Structures are given as structure tokens and as C-alpha cells.
Amino acid sequence: MSISNVVASYNELSKLDLRVLRVIEVLHRNYEYVPVRRIVKYMNLSEEVINKSISKMNKLKLLVRRGPDNVRLTFPAYDILSIHTMVKRGVIDAIAPTPLGVGKESDVYAAESSSGDKYALKFHRIGRVSFRNTRKYRVWIGERRHITWLYEAKISAHMEYMALTEAYRAKVPVPKPRAITRHLVAMEYINGIELFKIRLSNPESVLEQIISAIEDLLRINIIHGDLNEYNILVNPSSEKITIIDWPQWMYANVKGSKTILMRDLNIILRYFKSNYGLNISIDAVMGRLAPLIPSSELPPEKVYSRLIKRITSLVS
Incomplete structure (x- = not known):
């Protein structure tokens, strides 16, 4: 469903409909498909009122039914709840x-x-x-x-x-x-254009910005994890960079992180070599980064245990 259709569906919803969506979201903590009777009990409203709202949102493709008495949210419904909160x-x-x-x-x-x-x-x-x-x-x-x-x-x-x-x-x-x-x-x-879409006037400067950003990230124990010409925006006038798309980031002291760091660097260095003839070896860059790379790597479960608890407490 396009965002235009999501917004159009959002504008059709009443306050009650939005409350029903929110209650289903809450009950998803315990059910993949939420029983209608649980929604009725939670909201302390009649089953007729709840079913009328559910039927309306089912037609709008905001809910999926399993049989007549169980429902789950769709991504468009989740979009609507998120947009509503941001508004x-x-x-x-x-x-x-x-x-x-x-x-x-x-x-x-x-x-x-x-x-x-x-x-x-x-x-x-x-x-x-x-x-x-x-x-x-x-x-x-x-x-x-x-x-x-x-x-x-x-x-x-x-x-x-x-x-x-x-x-x-x-x-x-x-x-x-x-x-x-x-x-x-x-x-x-x-205000930027993906690196692969722009012809740089000073590729050496842009590459240096990228390596400097990797250094700064290592100082806070972070690796991007998916660094490439599609995830770097370049301002067309200043050629200043912005690094985007971070879902695959990882801590630099996690086991296997050095391999991911080298993969990121190889992708970037190959891009600048093939497109601008800049022949910089990964060994030279890794030598520069070496003082910032943790000397030992810890098991992921040890590093992430507290982080997982923190995140799940925020999103539960």
C-alpha cells in the first residue's frame, strides 16, 4: 500500500478505530492473531461496536482476519499508528x-x-x-x-x-x-545525492571524509556494517558526505566485527579505484585504523546482552 493510500485510510479512521488498532497492538504481545473477545474485554465496549470497527478496517486492509473471531495488524496499520503518534x-x-x-x-x-x-x-x-x-x-x-x-x-x-x-x-x-x-x-x-550517482570533482577529499568518519565511529566502538556507494550521500555543491542506513551496525569489539570492517573498507576502496583510479591499499587504511580497533573480540551474546534488554524494554 502506498503512503498516499495509508494517509487516506488514516483520514477515514475515527478515534475509536485508532483505539482499536492500539489495543490490538498491545495484545500482540501475547497473540499473533488477537481474539476479538480479548479486544472487547480490554476496551469494555460491546462486541457489536468492536466488530463494526474491525470490519471497516479489514476493508481498508489494516487488519487481517483468521476466521471470524481473530485479527492481526498489517504494516499499513502499523504505519498509521506511527504517523498518528508523530502527528x-x-x-x-x-x-x-x-x-x-x-x-x-x-x-x-x-x-x-x-x-x-x-x-x-x-x-x-x-x-x-x-x-x-x-x-x-x-x-x-x-x-x-x-x-x-x-x-x-x-x-x-x-x-x-x-x-x-x-x-x-x-x-x-x-x-x-x-x-x-x-x-x-x-x-x-x-540535501544529498547517493555517491554512485554523482561525479566527484575531488574524489580524494571525499574518500578522506569517509575514512575519517570510520575512524570517528571506531572511537565510539561502532562499525557501520553496510557501508557502500549507496549509503553515502554527497552534497552536490560542497561534496560533504552524510552516511545513512544504519540497521546493520555493530559494536567494534564483537567477534567478527573486524571482518565486517574490512568488508566495508574493501567495498569503498574498490569503488574509488574503479571509478576514479585511486589505488589505496586496504593494508594502508587498516594500519591507520589499527590503534582504534579493539585488541580483543567478545562473544556477541556477552556484548549485546545488556543492549538487548535495554532495547526490548523500550519496544515491548
Whole structure:
């Protein structure tokens, strides 16, 4: 469903409908498909009133039924709950109908607040690719086997927001994080073009910016984990960079992180060699980074145990 259709559906909902969606979201903690009787009991309203609201939202494709008496949220319903929260907070007032980007795991739209501030809204959508393939890159999920797509998208969004917050505080060139709710991250709108789409006038300077950003990230024990020419924006006039797309970040002292760091570097160095003839060896860059790379690597479960508890307490 396009964001225009999501917004149109949102405008058709009453306060009661929104409350029903929120109650179903809460009850998803215990049910994949929520029994209607539980919604009735929770809201202390008649079954007739609840069923009328559910039928309406089923037609709008905000709910999926299993039999006549069990329902679950869809991603458009989750979008609506997230948009509603951002509107109430005063973060957004309008959303552009055309996406800034559509990927395997997210959709990004431009939005404005009532005061005219411009933001990028990133909706995390983990379920577009196979559960197995996304989970192998998400060591922070741990051994949870029964996570719904909505819940995993929610965790992914909170993890990205956390990385953006830490990186922004460290003055790494990333979009300024503005707000988060559920699977939706609002961040600063960046006037930039993906690295692969622009012909640089000073590629040496841009490459140095990227390596300096990697250094600054290592100082706060972070590796991007998916650094490439698609996740780096370049301002067309100043050629200043901004690094985006952070769901696959990891701590630099986690087992296997050095391999991921070298993969990121290899991708970037190959790009600048093939497109600009810059022949910089990865050994030279790794030598520069060596003092910042943790000398020992810890098991993921040891490093992430506290973080997982923190995140799940935020998103439960």
C-alpha cells in the first residue's frame, strides 16, 4: 500500500478505530492473531461496536482476519499508528507522496512539520526479505524465535535510532535523529545525492571524509556494517558526505566485527579505484585504523546482552 493510500485510510479512521488498532497492538504481545473477545474485554465496549470497527478496517486492509473471531495488524496499520503518534508529537504535518527511496528493508519519505521543518521518515519493513537472511545480520535479536514482523521492524528502527544518536553526538556525518516511534524513525532531511550517482570533482577529499568518519565511529566502538556507494550521500555543491542506513551496525569489539570492517573498507576502496583510479591499499587504511580497533573480540551474546534488554524494554 502506498503512503498516499495509508494517509487516506488514516483520514477515514475515527478515534475509536485508532483505539482499536492500539489495543490490538498491545495484545500482540501475547497473540499473533488477537481474539476479538480479548479486544472487547480490554476496551469494555460491546462486541457489536468492536466488530463494526474491525470490519471497516479489514476493508481498508489494516487488519487481517483468521476466521471470524481473530485479527492481526498489517504494516499499513502499523504505519498509521506511527504517523498518528508523530502527528500528535508535532513532528510531522504532511508527508510527500513519492518516496525518497524504497529498499528491501525500508521505505523513506520526505515530510514537513507544522513549523515548516523538513524531515526524512524511514519506515522499517523487515518482512520484505526472508526471515533467515535478515536475522543472520541482526545479532542483537539474540535467540528469539517467535518475533512478529512488526516487532522485528520495531527493534530494527530503535537500533538504527540508537546508532544515529551515538554517531551524531560524536560528530560523525549522519542525519540528525529527530524522533522515533514503533518502526518509524524521523531524521534530518539531507540535501544529498547517493555517491554512485554523482561525479566527484575531488574524489580524494571525499574518500578522506569517509575514512575519517570510520575512524570517528571506531572511537565510539561502532562499525557501520553496510557501508557502500549507496549509503553515502554527497552534497552536490560542497561534496560533504552524510552516511545513512544504519540497521546493520555493530559494536567494534564483537567477534567478527573486524571482518565486517574490512568488508566495508574493501567495498569503498574498490569503488574509488574503479571509478576514479585511486589505488589505496586496504593494508594502508587498516594500519591507520589499527590503534582504534579493539585488541580483543567478545562473544556477541556477552556484548549485546545488556543492549538487548535495554532495547526490548523500550519496544515491548
